[in-house]
Amino acid sequence: xxxxxxxxxxxxxxxxxxxxxxxxxxxxxxxxxKFLAWMAKAQFLPAVxxxxxxxxxxxxxxTLLFGRIYCSVICPLGVFQDGxxxxxxxxxxNRHTFSKAHNILRYIMLGLFVVLLIAGxxxxxxxxxxxxxYGRMVQSLLGPIYQWCNNGLxxxxxxxxxxxxxxxxxWMRSLPTFIVAAVTFVVIVILxxxxxxxxxxxxxxxxxxxSFFSRFSWFKMHINEEKCIKCGLCTKNCKSSCIDGxxxxxxxxxxxxxxxxxxxxxKGAIEFKHAAAxxxxxxxxxxxxxxxxxxxxxxxxTETVDTSKRAFLIGSAVAIGTAAFAQEKKKVDGGLAxxxxxxxxxxxxxxxxxGAGSLQHFRTHCTGCQLCVxxxxxxVLRPSxxxxxxxxxxxxxxxxxxxxxxxxxxxxxxxxxxxxxxKEEKAxxxxxxxxxxxxxxxxxxxxxSCGNCARHxxxxxxxxxxxxxxxxxxxxxxxxxxxxxxxCGACEYVCPARPLSAIVVEGVEQQRTI
Amino acid sequence: MKDISRRxxxxxxxxxxxxxxxxxxxxxxxxxxxxxxxxxxxxxxxMTYRTxxxxxxxxxxxxxxxxxxxxxxxxxxxxxxxREAKSAPIDQEMVNKMVDKAIEYGVNYFDxxxxxxxxxxxxxxxxxxxxxxxxxxxLATKMxxxxxxxxxxxxxxKMFYNxxxxxxxxxxxxxxxxSVGGGQDGMEMLRQRYYDNGILDFLLEQREKGVIxxxxxxxxxxxxxxxxxxxxxxxYKWDFVQIEMNYLDWHFAHEIEAENTRADYLYNELxxxxxxxxxxEPLLGGRLANVPDHIVREMKEREPERSVASWAFRFxxxxxxxxxxxxxxxxxxxxxxxxxxxxxxxxxTQEELDFLEDIAKKIYDLKNIPCTACQYCMPCPYGLxxxxxxxxxxxxxxxxxxxxxxxxxEFQKMRKAFLVGYDRSVPKLRQADxxxxxxxxxxxxxxxxxxxxMMQKVDEYVEKLKQGTL
Numbered sequence: 001x002x003x004x005x006x007x008x009x010x011x012x013x014x015x016x017x018x019x020x021x022x023x024x025x026x027x028x029x030x031x032x033x034k035f036l037a038w039m040a041k042a043q044f045l046p047a048v049x050x051x052x053x054x055x056x057x058x059x060x061x062x063t064l065l066f067g068r069i070y071c072s073v074i075c076p077l078g079v080f081q082d083g084x085x086x087x088x089x090x091x092x093x094n095r096h097t098f099s100k101a102h103n104i105l106r107y108i109m110l111g112l113f114v115v116l117l118i119a120g121x122x123x124x125x126x127x128x129x130x131x132x133x134y135g136r137m138v139q140s141l142l143g144p145i146y147q148w149c150n151n152g153l154x155x156x157x158x159x160x161x162x163x164x165x166x167x168x169x170x171w172m173r174s175l176p177t178f179i180v181a182a183v184t185f186v187v188i189v190i191l192x193x194x195x196x197x198x199x200x201x202x203x204x205x206x207x208x209x210x211s212f213f214s215r216f217s218w219f220k221m222h223i224n225e226e227k228c229i230k231c232g233l234c235t236k237n238c239k240s241s242c243i244d245g246x247x248x249x250x251x252x253x254x255x256x257x258x259x260x261x262x263x264x265x266x267k268g269a270i271e272f273k274h275a276a277a278x279x280x281x282x283x284x285x286x287x288x289x290x291x292x293x294x295x296x297x298x299x300x301x302t303e304t305v306d307t308s309k310r311a312f313l314i315g316s317a318v319a320i321g322t323a324a325f326a327q328e329k330k331k332v333d334g335g336l337a338x339x340x341x342x343x344x345x346x347x348x349x350x351x352x353x354x355g356a357g358s359l360q361h362f363r364t365h366c367t368g369c370q371l372c373v374x375x376x377x378x379x380v381l382r383p384s385x386x387x388x389x390x391x392x393x394x395x396x397x398x399x400x401x402x403x404x405x406x407x408x409x410x411x412x413x414x415x416x417x418x419x420x421x422x423k424e425e426k427a428x429x430x431x432x433x434x435x436x437x438x439x440x441x442x443x444x445x446x447x448x449s450c451g452n453c454a455r456h457x458x459x460x461x462x463x464x465x466x467x468x469x470x471x472x473x474x475x476x477x478x479x480x481x482x483x484x485x486x487x488c489g490a491c492e493y494v495c496p497a498r499p500l501s502a503i504v505v506e507g508v509e510q511q512r513t514i
Numbered sequence: 515m516k517d518i519s520r521r522x523x524x525x526x527x528x529x530x531x532x533x534x535x536x537x538x539x540x541x542x543x544x545x546x547x548x549x550x551x552x553x554x555x556x557x558x559x560x561m562t563y564r565t566x567x568x569x570x571x572x573x574x575x576x577x578x579x580x581x582x583x584x585x586x587x588x589x590x591x592x593x594x595x596x597r598e599a600k601s602a603p604i605d606q607e608m609v610n611k612m613v614d615k616a617i618e619y620g621v622n623y624f625d626x627x628x629x630x631x632x633x634x635x636x637x638x639x640x641x642x643x644x645x646x647x648x649x650x651x652x653l654a655t656k657m658x659x660x661x662x663x664x665x666x667x668x669x670x671x672k673m674f675y676n677x678x679x680x681x682x683x684x685x686x687x688x689x690x691x692x693s694v695g696g697g698q699d700g701m702e703m704l705r706q707r708y709y710d711n712g713i714l715d716f717l718l719e720q721r722e723k724g725v726i727x728x729x730x731x732x733x734x735x736x737x738x739x740x741x742x743x744x745x746x747x748x749x750y751k752w753d754f755v756q757i758e759m760n761y762l763d764w765h766f767a768h769e770i771e772a773e774n775t776r777a778d779y780l781y782n783e784l785x786x787x788x789x790x791x792x793x794x795e796p797l798l799g800g801r802l803a804n805v806p807d808h809i810v811r812e813m814k815e816r817e818p819e820r821s822v823a824s825w826a827f828r829f830x831x832x833x834x835x836x837x838x839x840x841x842x843x844x845x846x847x848x849x850x851x852x853x854x855x856x857x858x859x860x861x862x863t864q865e866e867l868d869f870l871e872d873i874a875k876k877i878y879d880l881k882n883i884p885c886t887a888c889q890y891c892m893p894c895p896y897g898l899x900x901x902x903x904x905x906x907x908x909x910x911x912x913x914x915x916x917x918x919x920x921x922x923x924e925f926q927k928m929r930k931a932f933l934v935g936y937d938r939s940v941p942k943l944r945q946a947d948x949x950x951x952x953x954x955x956x957x958x959x960x961x962x963x964x965x966x967x968m969m970q971k972v973d974e975y976v977e978k979l980k981q982g983t984l
């Protein structure tokens with residue numbers, strides 16, 4: 001084997017995964033995820049949360065065979081760091097040094113991560129998780145740039161009367177998530193620029209977990225003492241800082257099988273092979289359970305819906321919102337009436353995508369990677385700004401509603417937080433319940449007949465009934481059949497009352513089929 | 515002369531594009547003479563005129579409608595006119611230029627109203643025309659007291675004097691009761707706008723005094739109102755009447771919208787009484803200039819040098835009792851083309867009239883929404899872009915992007931063109947799904963379109979495309 005072969009194979013595979021995942025996050029047309037969704041599902045932590053035993057087993061076998069090659073090929077954050085470090089290498093070659101493993105730090109991090117996940121404090125835990133951190137960076141930082149470029153192309157294609165590109169509105173879905181993504185980006189870039197895989201070696205819970213297995217991997221980097229001239233080039237080219245060339249020691253718990261040392265070695269003294277190697281001195285491996293799911297469900301404290309609280313919120317909503325825009329007296333022809341933006345109502349229970357099952361299940365499984373947010377074609381999903389569930393997607397209907405033909409979020413979710421649904425299943429899954437706020441309704445406030453909510457309800461859950469006390473008998477108000485409402489938000493979206501709709505959807509704790 | 519024609523030609527094709535340059539070069543090589551518009555070059559002094567039997571006015575057969583005036587482009591959505599773009603100011607410089615050119619080529623009838631272009635048309639018209647001698651043109655404006663707030667006598671009178679002020683004149687050549695026959699109940703509306711408040715008498719008085727030289731009415735909708743006003747012709751002595759007439763409405767107006775009246779009936783009723791007819795919507799708001807490709811082909815086979823629009827104007831001009839055809843021209847190339855058609859107008863032969871009847875049948879069969887984008891319905895209080903939605907719908911029909919079922923051979927292409935094009939031409943929050951069926955628009959529609967019903971039709975079609983249930 002040529003000394004550079006392993007490095008080349010690794011680079012090609014890494015490029016495929018990295019580009020695939022990045023493009024999937026960027027593509028908003030719903031095209032690429034059909035071909036690439038498996039790349040997200042092959043990520044370790046999502047697979048664990050989804051209890052995807054096949055993927056877990058395959059990844060563990062992979063690690064037991066080749067070491068932490070997962071970290072340098074499949075993990076997009078790992079590849080991203082390699083990229084950053086590589087750029088620095090152009091300027092300054094042979095700059096890495098060996099360092100000792102900071103075992104205490106990384107075990108604390110892993111332990112903390114597991115505890116937080118089990119405790120259901122996902123918003124903090126997922127700050128450490130590699131795949132979702134990368135997803136947030138792409139969605140929040142690169143996404144807008146990609147969409148602006150797309151919009152440029154859309155303008156061009158409109159100019160040439162082509163329908164090849166369409167405009168995608170760029171909007172800030174959640175400021176906190178954007179800030180988290182930006183900070184993550186800066187921290188990761190600085191760490192990777194200076195010392196390569198500092199994050200992977202010290203913080204990444206997946207890396208630390210895989211390190212327990214990589215120590216025992218069948219194939220490993222071996223320094224052939226006979227060929228080695230102790231030149232130290234391997235050490236200087238190891239972005240994991242895990243080769244002590246002087247002493248012929250490789251820390252397999254940190255080696256990500258990138259092959260850079262092999263490529264750098266002038267004597268071909270490093271071989272990737274199976275050998276009866278003496279195991280590195282490590283502490284005994286205590287089994288650490290990551291079976292969050294089973295525990296998670298039991299842990300859940302049931303949130304009770306306080307109806308009086310809802311009444312209060314709806315009441316305050318009325319206070320802020322006027323019934324509708326004043327119907328200007330039409331005197332001249334033409335022009336467009338101004339449309340006031342809708343504001344997001346305060347929802348007592350957040351609405352989460354169909355397929356989430358229970359709110360509890362959703363919250364303990366979602367890593368906030370933003371893949372579903374990036375795929376939502378109707379601008380319904382956005383990261384939550386609620387502190388405990390920060391970055392986990394919630395739904396709101398100011399810009400669109402959850403359309404019946406779309407299952408994009410459930411198609412892509414790699415963690416099983418949103419389970420895969422068929423269109424037909426989605427159409428009958430109740431994810432929320434619409435409530436009528438009479439004071440905001442045009443029929444009540446202005447005496448205008450409307451019925452737009454009823455006309456657009458895909459579940460036939462709204463019927464217009466005569467308004468009591470209306471002498472003319474012509475005014476009809478919406479009557480919502482709770483057993484039919486699926487919480488899709490069509491009514492809320494098309495409601496003419498602004499800035500707050502007169503029909504508002506609340507989430508449900510437990511989704512169900514109606 | 516050669517220079518002008520070259521410039522006009524470039525303008526027509528969108529000057530500056532490489533393609534145009536190439537075409538130019540090609541033409542230049544072919545015949546060095548550059549008479550690129552062939553017979554279509556309008557000839558000065560060749561405008562066709564019609565004589566008003568009452569006043570002897572010699573009126574140009576092409577009248578300038580001041581309803582779709584251009585706006586300053588950088589502030590406006592592409593292709594918008596003063597009626598659509600609220601923020602964008604009227605492009606007064608361009609209006610002046612167009613008016614100057616129109617007058618230079620013999621156009622002498624200018625038709626405006628206090629409500630056109632969001633109330634900005636009269637002022638712009640006044641500015642442009644005041645630069646010319648008052649006796650070199652005829653001014654037409656209207657009593658546009660649609661809003662109930664303008665029904666009281668003093669309010670309507672105020673509107674009249676305001677028109678004089680905006681138009682910078684002390685007399686109106688052609689004054690109209692604006693769009694009678696509209697509203698839920700046409701007769702009732704007529705009574706409220708012109709009888710109960712004595713405004714009709716006021717206008718008749720002004721005619722006596724000479725402040726109004728000709729009095730007439732424009733009509734859309736309820737035929738009872740048309741018949742009633744004509745039945746009292748002996749009393750009022752209408753000097754002219756403005757009707758909607760074109761080769762599509764000639765026979766099909768009633769089929770297209772049950773409440774509308776065939777144009778042949780309207781015209782013949784006027785001709786019987788020797789009342790000159792002023793024609794509005796000769797092009798149906800541009801729809802008759804913008805027809806499917808196969809119809810373009812048929813027209814071009816017969817008259818390769820004439821525009822599609824020219825057929826519609828020649829149709830109207832063929833009838834001897836037509837005083838003038840009003841064209842709401844937004845761009846200089848509209849004016850150029852219309853001048854070419856009218857300087858002089860070549861009437862249609864019987865065989866050509868038959869051909870147009872056949873074309874009318876084909877256009878009728880397209881089942882367009884009969885919107886002329888006149889914007890009378892606008893602004894919709896709920897923010898919808900009503901004409902924008904209908905125009906997009908009709909455009910897709912015209913371009914063959916209207917799928918009948920998902921089994922159509924090019925369904926995916928049609929679906930994309932409809933949905934992507936929809937978002938491009940109408941912002942999401944102004945689309946058909948936001949129509950609440952309040953019906954505020956319906957009474958304003960001169961074409962009597964049941965707008966909420968049509969909105970639902972468009973919305974249901976969109977839903978079928980999106981849900982894949984077509």
